[in-house]
Amino acid sequence: MYQILLVEDDRALALAVQKLLESYGSRVRCVEDFADVLGEFAACQPQLVLMDIKLPYRDGYYWCSRIREISAVPVVFLSSASDNMNIVMALNMGGDDFIAKPVDPMVLTAKVQAVLRRTYEIAGAGQTVEFCGATLSLGDGCLHTEKGRVELTKNEFRILQLLLENRGKIVSREELMMRLWQSDLYVEENTLTVNVARLRKKLEEGGLEGVILTKPGRGYIIL
Secondary structure: OOEEEEEOOOHHHHHHHHHHHHOOOOEEEEOOOOOOHHHHHHHHOOOEEEEEOOOOOOOHHHHHHHHHHHOOOOEEEEEOOOOHHHHHHHHHOOOOEEEEOOOOHHHHHHHHHHHHHHHHOOOOOOOEEEEOOEEEEOOOOOEEEOOEEEOOOHHHHHHHHHHHHOOOOOEOHHHHHHHHHOOOOOOOOOHHHHHHHHHHHHHHHOOOOOOEEEEOOOEEEEO
8 A cells, every 4th residue: 555645735635636546555644734744755655646737835846845955755746837848847846747627537546656666666676787897786776987876767767778678779768658657648748758857857967868768760779
């Protein structure tokens, strides 16, 4: 049973989402003190956070960045501001996915289950993959380079893992979306692009420049 922290100040919506997700077997804690979301996060120790953007005191971007300072737990944003700019901002701040309001119950449950599945059903603990002088640990999803340890989000890890599994071959965007979300039905247009860009930046910071190549109209490849 997964523990989910719901950061949503619309009480009616929060209770509806709580009831929905608990009907699928999760435990859901709704934040009460919006001035201390980080404190409630620490007390809850969730496996997933559902985060509204517009909140009292501080917005969801702020709280996501604070959570990222201490945890790699997946964060899924909820917002009525579902334009591309807000989606990109949410992902750049460390979010793993984005759900637009008004919330469709089928989309919400599908995305939450997909995030939990890809985060906590990673097989192959203890195995590693070496490439370009770096080592990717399949157990904890971390990358080790000559410059040190690079923390990857679950999305970034899955992208890198799939590209390495198919090293020397082009992996299409559709294949990547299926690996990340188990489906491309509910994936916003820029979500994959933002995740790949974020992964590239982390690789470059670890001294691995030009590792992921884009093949326009075809996908991505690691040579």
